[in-house]
Amino acid sequence: MARFCQGEAAAFDALFLRYSRPVHGYLTRVTGSAAVADDLAQLTFLSLVRARGRFQAGSRVKPWLYAIATNAARDHQRRGRRPEELTSEGELPSTIPADLPAPRDAGLERTVQRALAQLPEGQRLPILMHRFEGMGFAEIAEVLGLTESAVKVRAHRGYARLRELLAGLRDEVAP
Amino acid sequence: MTPECEQVLDLVGEPLPAPLAAHAAACGDCRALREGFGALEAPPSSAPPALESARRLALAELAASPRPTPWWHELALLLAVDAAVVAAGLLALGRKGLVLNAAPAPVVLTLALLLLLVVGGGALLALAPLRRPRPWGALGLGVAGLAVAQVLCGSGLSHRPLLSGTLRCLGLEVGMSVAPLAVAMVLLRRAAFTPGRALAAGLSAAGAGLLVLHLHCPTGTVAHVLWGHVAPWLALAGLAVLVRSRMGSRSYAP
Incomplete structure (x- = not known):
């Protein structure tokens, strides 16, 4: 994480390789839609890059990354996009x-x-x-x-x- | 629900000891829970093409800005804008004296220090990347106490008609809050939206104007301080939450 914070692309790749699929799976479960999870996973990793100055040295990467993913999913739902993903009965597809x-x-x-x-x-x-x-x-x-x-x-x-x-x-x- | 059911509930996703496994096999509800979770665990999928696109975009972003900006730079910027507003406000308004509040000096000083605490602490709460539960309750109580103290500890003197004096102070406070609020909104977009953060940023940003009025305004009646000083401060903080909730986020970091 420290090397990634200094802008090293290889370090980002290592993080991406390790966490991209689990994060995508998590977002699919949270939103109930693989297509929405695609978009949110992209936003999550963009946020990871943009906000790495907010990462506190010594803390764990996984909770931080999942916090970003959770916030992205919450924002998506807050903006009223969730109903499009639900069935007519208001359930996850x-x-x-x-x-x-x-x-x-x-x-x-x-x-x-x-x-x-x-x-x-x-x-x-x-x-x-x-x-x-x-x-x-x-x-x-x-x-x-x-x-x-x-x-x-x-x-x-x-x-x-x-x-x-x-x-x-x-x-x-x-x- | 039997005690065994409770134990099965606590061990969802983990191997059960033999006695509990026997119970789970016999109990329909426990079986439904465990089988249900098992059914959701499909084998891992191959990487969707969207993930490769996410990787490319993130790498391009990384290449474009290889040096991260530490979060405290943003805090320093907001505090610098707040300080500039206080200094400019006092200099612009203070031709007849910087401090015209006629309340007892210790009261004026104590309230000014508490306002400074809200400005600094609010900015810190709004922008610092803390993940621990934040003291929102303490902030709310502190702000409520400060608002009441502001209203009740005025000098009681009146120098202008209520309406014109109140409107003048209201306009000044709103005017002085524009720049800090705008900067706060831009900085808040660099983290995920939470109402607490936005409220803290609004209280901090609008607090600079309130501090200037607290020191400079010679009118100290309850009605004037309430409607000309404190109510606009709280309203601007509420407005900050509303505006931030409608803005997109550049990053969803905590």
């Missing part, structure tokens, strides 16, 4: 981008996406980062600018709510 391999169970995936989409952002983001990005609660707290205990509470409430939603949705789709 269930379609799978063409370049992704088929999921193991499309129906189940759709069910989980519907349940996740119903969670408030404060509970959804900690769950996405904890479950899919393999981040600890301390790292998530860094990303979201919260205390670790606040993140734990939100994640736990989110998991509990998700459990209820999944049970309900499963009953709905069961024959």
Whole structure:
């Protein structure tokens, strides 16, 4: 990171190689759209370059990068672009981008996406980062600018709510 | 939800110990949760073409500006503009004396120091790349306390009719806040939008004009200070949040 901050292209490439796919995957999960994630990933890495003077030496890169990605996604949703990505029922789309391999169970995936989409952002983001990005609660707290205990509470409430939603949705789709 | 369900919930995404695994296999709700998360974990995709485009753009940006600008340069710039406004305002208005506030000197000095603290601290909160939870509550309480103190600790003297005197001070405060607010808005675009940051920047930028009025204005009635000094300050800070929320960001860094 220090070499990247000094403008070294090879150092940026190393960071990009390591984080671009996970960040893109995270943005796809947050926005529910691979096309939107493409744009936001671009903004995220442009921000990484433009704002590297704000990076504090000695801090961890991953939470900082995910904070940038989260802010870009929030800004996208704040500007009212999110409804275009939702279905007529206000849910995350269930379609799978063409370049992704088929999921193991499309129906189940759709069910989980519907349940996740119903969670408030404060509970959804900690769950996405904890479950899919393999981040600890301390790292998530860094990303979201919260205390670790606040993140734990939100994640736990989110998991509990998700459990209820999944049970309900499963009953709905069961024959 | 049974205690076992709670434990399964805590271990979503991790291997379960044997007793819990047996419970998860038997409990429909726990199975739904774990299978649901498993279903979302598709194998990693190949790199989308958009990522290569993102890489090229970022490298071009890096080549165009190889030297990063430290964040404290931005803070120094905003504080320099605030200082210039205070100095120019006091010199322009202070032909009959720089400090015309007739309240007791310790009160004038204490409130001036607190205003300086808001100007400096607000700029720091707005522009520093801190990721820890920021003391927004403390800032709100401090600003509310300062606003009340400003209104209640005036000299009580009146030198002009209420309306014309208030409009004059209101106009002066707005005029003196234009440059610091404009600079603050440009600098705020270099980080992600948050209402707290924008509010802190607005309070800091408009605080320079309020400081000049606090020192210079000889009228100290409650109504005048409230509507001519404090209300415009708070309104300008609110306006800063509104304007910033409608501006795009050049960077989404925290």
